[in-house]
Amino acid sequence: MPSYVNPEKCDGCKALDKTACQYICPNDLMVLDKATMKAYNRDVTMCWECYNCVKICPTQAVEVRGYADFIPMGASATPMRSTDSIMWTVTFRNGMIKRFKFPIRTTPEGGAVPDGGFATGGDLSSPALFTEPASLGIPEVFTLKR
């Protein structure tokens, strides 16, 4: 099935300006059925199981059931993604549960400054990119010695 939607939890993102899973799916698979106001995965054979729909869903309505043609049934991997870390709950077929937590970013969301605080400049004809040489950490950009 790859990603699937629990109809009891999906509210069609009706309070938001866009349907979250439909907005994020890199392969244009998640669709909102306007009649039922529930989302669904329209082509499960083209799903990469990237979990972006799972991670973005505001009501935790989207889950993944592993590819039926090679993954035995009964396991799950469930993420809870916050602004700086992600928690995974991995449930084995035999019932064992493992939990992992990993950092995902070191800066506040939205705050990436394009030049990273490095000195910018240079001219259009030089090989140096706009943050170089500062962002290289060496005095000058490598070139062939003549």
Add this chain to the structure above:
Amino acid sequence: MANFENVVVETDLLILGGGMAACGAAVEAAYWAKQHGLKVTLVDKAAVDRSGAVAMGLSAINQYVGLRDGVNTVKDYVDYVRNDLMGITREDLVANIARHVDSTVHLFEKWGLPIWLDENGKYVHEGRWQLMINGESYKVVVAEAAKNALLQSGVGQIFERVFIVGPLMDGDRCAGAVGFSVREEKFYIFKAKATLVAMGGAVHVFKPRSSGEGMGRAWYPPWNSGSSAYFTIKAGAEMTCQEVRFIPVRFKDAYGPVGAWFLLFKSRATNAMGGDYMVERRSELEKWAPYGRVKPIPANLRNYLGMLDVMEGKGPIYMRTEEAIQKIAEQYKDDEKAYKKKMRELESEAWEDFLDMTISQALLWAATNVQPEERSSEIAAAEPYFIGSHSGASGAWVSGPEDLQTPETKPLYFWGYTNMSTVKGLFCAGDASGASSHKFSSGSHAEGRIAAKSAVKFIVQNNTMPAVDPAQIERLKAEILKPLDTYEQHKNATTDPEINPNYIKPRMFMFRLQKIMDEYAGGVTAQFTTNEALLNRALELLAFLKEDSQKLAAANLHELMRCWENVHRMWQAEAHVRTMLFRQETRWPGYYFRADKPSMDEQNWRVFANCRWDPGTGQWQMFTRPILSIFPQPKEHELLGG
């Protein structure tokens, strides 16, 4: 004809794609565009936050040279890449990316990507060139910087969910691109002074190993559908290394990464009898000398040794995870507390490796009750993919930088603007540019920056809007929307819209392409082996497929995108078959094997095999280009240590 509104967007620089290379291009272009009063437009077929090959995340950065630490040089990286590609490499292009890639990685760190640090505050290396990261949000962070650069500076705009079909031309100059929204009935016409193609590689050209739901679980993402190759070929650009496909050996079925296991955990891979093909088949490497003698052994040769085991019935091949973990933890065996702590750490690192970038592999472990510290997992060769990054090399033939040429290379490898294809105003980066392998995510971002700066320079020096004949636009619009018309016209001829003698739906069209490529062009079921007769047969069948592409039918916008994605794949397939046919040897035995030309021919074929589709005549031209070095070539003994 389907009644789509025309949306015309005029811009100075048009960036096509939204992945690593396109985001690099956006960040760099925004700065230079601001200085020169130019406009930049980025078009992505998905949402930039999670588009491209890094959409899920990554657990490592595979290209970092570390120039500031003085350990590696740009030349070291070039030596490594040249050998991995069996000598077929543009040194000027690889060196150009290598000299800038650290700058891009340092920016990632500032933007918020967590890079593992050791107790001295130095990056933790997975291997000589690889860094470990907590990369779940790698793409989110990189996209954020790109969006901030374009939108906060006021120079840029971003279109999401617009699928680019092909180029707009003004004679021999690229004049922009056309495509359609996959959300509303709008036909987009982007007119630009320079166009930068960064729309990824091609997946699902070959039949994948999985045939049901698991078809989507390609190693590279299925939304990489050959759009870069199609765009550049149709614009008349010279293409290079179209015979080079990449076949990764990964954890079987879910294609989880092996880099951390081989490099960081130093795991072995062994066959059903416990034999290690890297040891037992060492003598085979001599046949592929000088490249087979060098360390690290080229990826395709490592593949090949494992494939030989499988073909002899010695599978499965196992990644010896339990052995590797025990070996590392053993160092702590005298201190029970430290041992337990290390085991927990290793377990967490092993799972994060999958959860950051291939969650399905974690699911597969859980579903088969696998704990990597207790038992091995199978690895296998995946199906072939087309990428200019990673260990692939296919893409457009682009100009190198002027300052990295010698008097000998300059007339051949430099034509005015770095990373410009042979088509005026058409720039390429990431999977779209060829012969510059091993750029991975970070190098693709760096190359996007290089190409964008160069494209801005082109615009400043060629500051006129190309002229586009309105008839060209109307012709393209009719051609692009035709599958919708075909469907409307014929859908009532049968009781089931999926089966109809008047048209073919994109899904079956893709299966037909995949079957041709799999069986005739050296796919999985052909054991990656082909020959001249098989390839000629592939061309015959591809010609029928190309004729039938006129009868593709789409019931909605999503299917219209699928139709064109598959046309894109078909053109990538044709360039591939023609170039394998042209190269009269076997050079990358672990990528494909020409059974009728089973040896490498250094005398005649240590050259680039290039091709060009002529938009005027519709004919393909095949030709070679010489391989020239910009660095002194290392003596063989210097390459044995690495």
